[in-house]
Amino acid sequence: EEPPPPATGDPYAGDPPRHPALKVNSARPFNAEPPAELLSETFLTPNQLFFKRNHLPVPTVDPATYQLQVQGPDGRPLSLSLAELRSRFPRHEVTATLQCAGNRRSEMNAVRQVKGLEWGTAAIGTARWAGARLRDVLAHAGYAPDDGHNHVCFEGLDRDLSGTTYGASIPFRKAMNAEEDVLLAYEMNGEALPRDHGFPVRVVVPGVVGARNVKWLGRISVGPDESQSHWQQNDYKGFSPSVDWDTVDFTTAPAIQEMPVQSAITEPVPGATVPPGDLTVKGYAWSGGGRGIVRVDVSLDGGQTWHVATLAGEEQVPGRVWAWKLWQVTAPIPPGVTHLNILCKAVDASYNVQPDTVAPIWNLRGVLSNAWHRVTVTVERE
Amino acid sequence: EEPPPPATGDPYAGDPPRHPALKVNSARPFNAEPPAELLSETFLTPNQLFFKRNHLPVPTVDPATYQLQVQGPDGRPLSLSLAELRSRFPRHEVTATLQCAGNRRSEMNAVRQVKGLEWGTAAIGTARWAGARLRDVLAHAGYAPDDGHNHVCFEGLDRDLSGTTYGASIPFRKAMNAEEDVLLAYEMNGEALPRDHGFPVRVVVPGVVGARNVKWLGRISVGPDESQSHWQQNDYKGFSPSVDWDTVDFTTAPAIQEMPVQSAITEPVPGATVPPGDLTVKGYAWSGGGRGIVRVDVSLDGGQTWHVATLAGEEQVPGRVWAWKLWQVTAPIPPGVTHLNILCKAVDASYNVQPDTVAPIWNLRGVLSNAWHRVTVTVERE
Ligand SMILES: [Mo]
Ligand SMILES: [Mo]
Numbered sequence: 168e169e170p171p172p173p174a175t176g177d178p179y180a181g182d183p184p185r186h187p188a189l190k191v192n193s194a195r196p197f198n199a200e201p202p203a204e205l206l207s208e209t210f211l212t213p214n215q216l217f218f219k220r221n222h223l224p225v226p227t228v229d230p231a232t233y234q235l236q237v238q239g240p241d242g243r244p245l246s247l248s249l250a251e252l253r254s255r256f257p258r259h260e261v262t263a264t265l266q267c268a269g270n271r272r273s274e275m276n277a278v279r280q281v282k283g284l285e286w287g288t289a290a291i292g293t294a295r296w297a298g299a300r301l302r303d304v305l306a307h308a309g310y311a312p313d314d315g316h317n318h319v320c321f322e323g324l325d326r327d328l329s330g331t332t333y334g335a336s337i338p339f340r341k342a343m344n345a346e347e348d349v350l351l352a353y354e355m356n357g358e359a360l361p362r363d364h365g366f367p368v369r370v371v372v373p374g375v376v377g378a379r380n381v382k383w384l385g386r387i388s389v390g391p392d393e394s395q396s397h398w399q400q401n402d403y404k405g406f407s408p409s410v411d412w413d414t415v416d417f418t419t420a421p422a423i424q425e426m427p428v429q430s431a432i433t434e435p436v437p438g439a440t441v442p443p444g445d446l447t448v449k450g451y452a453w454s455g456g457g458r459g460i461v462r463v464d465v466s467l468d469g470g471q472t473w474h475v476a477t478l479a480g481e482e483q484v485p486g487r488v489w490a491w492k493l494w495q496v497t498a499p500i501p502p503g504v505t506h507l508n509i510l511c512k513a514v515d516a517s518y519n520v521q522p523d524t525v526a527p528i529w530n531l532r533g534v535l536s537n538a539w540h541r542v543t544v545t546v547e548r549e
Numbered sequence: 550e551e552p553p554p555p556a557t558g559d560p561y562a563g564d565p566p567r568h569p570a571l572k573v574n575s576a577r578p579f580n581a582e583p584p585a586e587l588l589s590e591t592f593l594t595p596n597q598l599f600f601k602r603n604h605l606p607v608p609t610v611d612p613a614t615y616q617l618q619v620q621g622p623d624g625r626p627l628s629l630s631l632a633e634l635r636s637r638f639p640r641h642e643v644t645a646t647l648q649c650a651g652n653r654r655s656e657m658n659a660v661r662q663v664k665g666l667e668w669g670t671a672a673i674g675t676a677r678w679a680g681a682r683l684r685d686v687l688a689h690a691g692y693a694p695d696d697g698h699n700h701v702c703f704e705g706l707d708r709d710l711s712g713t714t715y716g717a718s719i720p721f722r723k724a725m726n727a728e729e730d731v732l733l734a735y736e737m738n739g740e741a742l743p744r745d746h747g748f749p750v751r752v753v754v755p756g757v758v759g760a761r762n763v764k765w766l767g768r769i770s771v772g773p774d775e776s777q778s779h780w781q782q783n784d785y786k787g788f789s790p791s792v793d794w795d796t797v798d799f800t801t802a803p804a805i806q807e808m809p810v811q812s813a814i815t816e817p818v819p820g821a822t823v824p825p826g827d828l829t830v831k832g833y834a835w836s837g838g839g840r841g842i843v844r845v846d847v848s849l850d851g852g853q854t855w856h857v858a859t860l861a862g863e864e865q866v867p868g869r870v871w872a873w874k875l876w877q878v879t880a881p882i883p884p885g886v887t888h889l890n891i892l893c894k895a896v897d898a899s900y901n902v903q904p905d906t907v908a909p910i911w912n913l914r915g916v917l918s919n920a921w922h923r924v925t926v927t928v929e930r931e
Contacts, residue, residue: 519901
């Protein structure tokens with residue numbers, strides 16, 4: 168039932184090969200993002216380029232013997248094979264963006280040292296996911312939406328040498344609501360889930376931070392409490408800039424679920440030299456909780472004047488806008504200007520906006536980094 | 550059926566008396582807010598001090614003959630008296646904050662002239678509302694949650710001389726969802742609705758901008774389109790700072806429904822002189838969409854350092870946190886400082902934050918003004 172122990176002394180020896188274009192922030196566990204400028208080339212991020220955020224070695228799972236354990240209301244476990252998960256429940260497809268809590272952490276690090284991986288702006292991606300609805304599986308196990316439970320906990324099959332598995336939870340209310348589109352996904356962009364993305368089954372919780380989208384799903388349980396895992400209790404929470412590692416009390420902040428409105432510039436890249444005349448700026452924008460993006464403002468002059476970008480992407484149902492918008496704007500570079508301070512900021516369906524600067528949202532873990540994105544470029548002389 | 554025409558030539562002659570402490574931004578129609586420092590004295594805002602935002606004269610409605618018209622799925626109107634509304638449907642109570650779209654508009658006006666009433670920071674208040682659930686009334690009229698309609702439109706009994714009534718709409722999905730707590734309210738803080746707040750019946754849409762909480766409710770209809778009223782189509786929408794009255798296209802922005810995270814300082818008042826030593830700062834914080842407030846940061850030094858405030862208020866269900874939090878923090882004034890630049894900023898359950906400054910969210914109508922609130926005070930010499 169457990170993944171086989173690694174063949175060598177290296178617990179990461181069984182990790183899969185990766186695309187050479189990825190920028191590796193950590194090799195073991197593997198954490199990597201694509202060059203940001205590739206993100207705006209396709210609305211759906213190719214699987215090989217989709218950011219990888221692993222907390223532990225990638226488990227080796229045999230799809231023929233895989234069994235998903237679901238704890239029933241009477242405590243008895245239900246066990247589902249991959250074939251059963253595919254055949255017993257309607258196949259449901261959702262286009263959803265996943266973003267790491269630490270996306271754009273490097274900008275926080277530039278303000279003051281934080282503890283975490285040095286993510287740039289590309290720890291985010293969008294895929295067409297297919298799988299069973301979590302609510303259908305929970306209903307099959309005997310749960311009803313009005314059962315009054317609080318949380319659905321997930322355990323991964325990835326584990327450290329002491330046997331601790333990755334874990335996280337989401338509200339029961341979210342899990343049981345058909346309109347929230349929570350999936351037990353077995354496909355990503357029309358292919359079987361890649362090993363780095365949770366083969367054979369992962370949770371996809373649209374609108375919610377990547378950390379709750381548990382990969383290599385082994386077990387589901389329902390109960391009054393959030394997951395007791397380190398990652399739910401003592402990580403992936405936001406704090407005031409005034410809180411440091413000596414004063415932090417992790418019980419005082421809620422676990423991140425829905426994420427705030429976000430956007431970033433993918434083109435031009437920082438430090439680029441651009442020709443005079445018209446400049447095209449590209450990027451992405453997304454918000455948590457199904458709140459679609461309603462506008463992106465772009466400035467070429469450090470925020471003195473703004474241009475409204477054109478948004479592109481799949482049309483989704485209001486309140487269930489799980490996917491990002493790619494955006495672009497073309498604007499004239501004023502004659503004689505030698506440097507451009509390019510900014511972007513997005514507005515979501517609740518008219519939430521991004522904060523102007525990084526320092527006031529700085530937090531010791533470097534999560535939730537969503538200040539205006541700034542890229543400086545040089546203008547070629549004519 | 551219609552309210553009687555005013556007895557004099559003045560359409561506002563029938564307006565009710567008001568509390569003398571209110572600061573009047575417009576007498577006809579009546580628009581007024583309390584002194585902000587009164588807001589933080591009580592979790593529930595007293596009815597007489599609750600901000601009044603009228604678009605038209607207050608209609609005179611006889612509760613004995615009042616009939617609420619509800620357009621049924623077959624087009625036939627259902628008619629409900631006040632007594633029927635009270636007796637036929639379960640009484641439901643909700644504590645919810647209402648905020649005007651234009652709250653804090655005066656701060657936008659200070660950046661650049663906008664078109665709208667000069668609201669300070671007190672066009673917001675919290676009440677315990679009681680009434681019938683809108684979904685129960687719509688179900689009684691023959692609607693089911695999965696009917697696939699898009700919008701529920703409301704018409705007020707308030708009308709201008711040409712006969713145009715106030716109107717607004719909300720998504721059908723919101724109206725039919727029991728967890729959204731949308732009410733047809735006939736009580737406010739334990740009293741019959743005051744005339745300025747919509748006697749005998751108003752809509753209360755928790756988490757949504759005041760403008761959709763239609764007062765003096767006369768008619769409800771359901772259909773594929775939003776309300777065609779001026780206030781839904783050509784007002785109460787947000788635009789880029791780059792858009793002016795020559796270039797605005799109201800079809801390009803969504804009608805404001807859920808509002809973004811908000812907070813303001815109510816004590817000390819701007820320009821106050823405070824004694825040296827410890828300073829207590831008070832205020833309110835709220836966010837739209839049932840996203841509760843998870844933290845308020847307060848700075849006494851213009852944002853260099855931050856203190857985490859203590860939050861107080863009714864405990865509400867996650868995702869249905871409709872009421873504000875009152876907050877306060879006590880912090881030492883550094884010795885020798887003669888002026889304090891006090892700031893506050895709130896964080897909501899999706900970890901959305903307020904923007905640092907007003908200019909980048911400036912919009913021609915002066916709505917959605919939610920930058921950090923800033924109050925400058927003088928410190929007494931010891
Ligand atoms: Mo993450
Ligand atoms: Mo309003």
